[in-house]
Amino acid sequence: MVLGQLGGSISRALQQMSNATIIDEKVLNDCLNEITRALLQADVQFKLVRDMQTNIKKIVNLDDLAAGHNKRRIIQQAIFNELCKMLDPGKPSFTPKKGKTSIVMFVGLQGSGKTTTCTKYAYYHQKKGWKPALVCADTFRAGAFDQLKQNATKAKIPFYGSYMESDPVKIAAEGVERFKKENCDLIIVDTSGRHKQEAALFEEMRQVSEATKPDLVIFVMDGSIGQAAFDQAQAFKKIVSVGAVIVTKMDGHAKGGGALSAVAATKSPVIFLGTGEHMDEFEVFDVKPFVSRLLGMGDWSGFMDKIHEVVPMDQQPELMQKLSEGHFTLRIMYEQFQNILKMGPMGQVLSMLPGFSAELMPKGHEKESQAKVKRYMTMMDSMTNEELDSTNPKLMNESRIMRIARGSGRQVRDVMEMLEEYKRLAKIWGKMKGLKIPKGGDMSALSRNMNAQHMSKVLPPQMLKQIGKGDLSCYRNYNIDGCSLFSYRTGGMGGLQSLMKQMGSSKDMMSMFGKGDK
Numbered sequence: 001m002v003l004g005q006l007g008g009s010i011s012r013a014l015q016q017m018s019n020a021t022i023i024d025e026k027v028l029n030d031c032l033n034e035i036t037r038a039l040l041q042a043d044v045q046f047k048l049v050r051d052m053q054t055n056i057k058k059i060v061n062l063d064d065l066a067a068g069h070n071k072r073r074i075i076q077q078a079i080f081n082e083l084c085k086m087l088d089p090g091k092p093s094f095t096p097k098k099g100k101t102s103i104v105m106f107v108g109l110q111g112s113g114k115t116t117t118c119t120k121y122a123y124y125h126q127k128k129g130w131k132p133a134l135v136c137a138d139t140f141r142a143g144a145f146d147q148l149k150q151n152a153t154k155a156k157i158p159f160y161g162s163y164m165e166s167d168p169v170k171i172a173a174e175g176v177e178r179f180k181k182e183n184c185d186l187i188i189v190d191t192s193g194r195h196k197q198e199a200a201l202f203e204e205m206r207q208v209s210e211a212t213k214p215d216l217v218i219f220v221m222d223g224s225i226g227q228a229a230f231d232q233a234q235a236f237k238k239i240v241s242v243g244a245v246i247v248t249k250m251d252g253h254a255k256g257g258g259a260l261s262a263v264a265a266t267k268s269p270v271i272f273l274g275t276g277e278h279m280d281e282f283e284v285f286d287v288k289p290f291v292s293r294l295l296g297m298g299d300w301s302g303f304m305d306k307i308h309e310v311v312p313m314d315q316q317p318e319l320m321q322k323l324s325e326g327h328f329t330l331r332i333m334y335e336q337f338q339n340i341l342k343m344g345p346m347g348q349v350l351s352m353l354p355g356f357s358a359e360l361m362p363k364g365h366e367k368e369s370q371a372k373v374k375r376y377m378t379m380m381d382s383m384t385n386e387e388l389d390s391t392n393p394k395l396m397n398e399s400r401i402m403r404i405a406r407g408s409g410r411q412v413r414d415v416m417e418m419l420e421e422y423k424r425l426a427k428i429w430g431k432m433k434g435l436k437i438p439k440g441g442d443m444s445a446l447s448r449n450m451n452a453q454h455m456s457k458v459l460p461p462q463m464l465k466q467i468g469k470g471d472l473s474c475y476r477n478y479n480i481d482g483c484s485l486f487s488y489r490t491g492g493m494g495g496l497q498s499l500m501k502q503m504g505s506s507k508d509m510m511s512m513f514g515k516g517d518k
């Protein structure tokens with residue numbers, strides 16, 4: 001994702017500034033010019049970038065800063081604030097309430113990903129216990145209704161549309177009426193898209209809006225449209241009251257800067273990002289953690305949320321209990337591998353950690369790591385329950401190893417390698433023995449109290465050392481190996497502690513850049 005490149009360029013500019021012995025006007029200007037270049041390359045509108053530069057210069061008056069002030073921190077904070085300001089229109093969008101009927105209308109150009117996003121939006125809410133429904137008021141594109149019907153059926157979401165009726169306004173009104181009667185709490189109306197901004201599309205859109213009286217109009221924008229984003233978003237805003245933006249295709253070549261422009265044009269917040277064609281490739285958009293990640297400052301809370309997301313809540317206390325008793329079995333390793341695969345691209349997850357940006361993660365290694373994890377899991381699929389649940393290393397004798405190799409179509413040495421990995425991990429996890437589990441198994445309490453010591457258990461010692469040195473270049477070559485991911489949970493406090501010192505305590509950092517400790 002090109003947005004990763006933007007983050008990388010901004011982090012590098014900040015890093016270069018930090019390397020300078022004295023921070024004077026020239027160093028500040030060089031840093032700002034570098035950031036300006038990066039933003040323009042990412043398709044952020046020129047005026048926005050220029051305003052940002054002027055604002056930062058106004059805030060950071062080097063002459064006024066008394067000696068002893070941490071100029072780097074002040075500059076970094078100013079850049080952080082300005083980027084947040086660009087993405088935060090100052091007022092939140094209308095938020096539908098579960099159990100109370102809300103009508104949400106989707107608008108956007110043809111191919112922006114409206115229909116796909118409608119289903120993702122419905123699916124996201126359905127998973128959270130809502131009763132969503134989809135109405136297809138796109139009568140312009142022949143396959144639109146079929147597409148929506150197919151997606152909705154897959155996700156078991158009720159839908160409404162017609163092959164015969166050609167009046168989108170009539171369909172929209174009928175669909176909304178029907179689902180109101182059925183007590184759906186989130187009625188989503190998909191509208192037609194056209195090649196470009198044309199009068200007929202806008203008139204139709206206005207009429208659909210008038211007939212359905214949406215509580216929220218979401219403008220769906222293809223993240224790769226670049227500089228055109230501002231005008232396009234503004235044109236839609238003039239006709240219907242756009243209240244929120246969803247930027248799609250952020251997984252592809254999207255430069256992402258268009259998102260910033262769309263916010264400025266519609267004065268509406270980005271609420272989600274589309275990150276793939278699949279139903280669950282949909283991320284809630286949160287300004288501060290997003291900018292933190294862009295600047296390579298990490299997003300602790302996002303990282304922990306991701307972990308909570310993939311380790312089922314009901315498994316967390318049980319897992320911790322077993323680990324605290326010193327029981328690390330092959331089954332636990334298997335379940336952990338499953339969780340890792342669910343976590344999604346490693347680069348994306350690691351970009352939530354301070355010092356990382358998605359760009360710094362070598363792409364090629366992700367596939368390799370995943371293939372290795374999958375290979376290990378295939379071998380474990382050929383094991384008996386007794387083997388999976390045992391903590392006795394002697395159980396795995398020669399004949400069992402040969403049987404597993406045969407059963408999984410792998411070589412004996414592959415099975416040996418997997419068992420070696422298990423032993424290594426068992427040793428590491430053995431250190432969890434005696435861990436105090438929060439009362440009632442409340443794992444979120446554990447993560448809320450996250451500090452340097454906890455983080456040191458999830459990061460590899462080499463990485464901690466490099467983070468401490470502030471040397472990000474190493475990540476280009478850092479061999480992210482799916483299996484050594486587990487070794488991230490061991491040792492190496494020094495680096496992280498010094499990082500924390502540089503940035504203030506983790507608590508400071510979270511309240512400054514993220515959601516903060518609750």
Ligand SMILES: Nc1nc2c(ncn2[C@@H]2O[C@H](COP(=O)(O)OP(=O)(O)OP(=O)(O)O)[C@@H](O)[C@H]2O)c(=O)[nH]1
Pocket residue numbers: 108109110111112113114115116117138141144147192193194248249250251252273274275276277
């Ligand atoms: N990679 C990627 N593809 C996406 C994403 N969102 C949508 N798409 C794809 O973009 C294409 C167009 O998406 P649609 O949902 O049909 O777009 P639309 O805006 O409804 O199009 P019209 O109905 O013609 O206006 C499809 O191939 C989708 O699979 C995304 O976040 N990432």
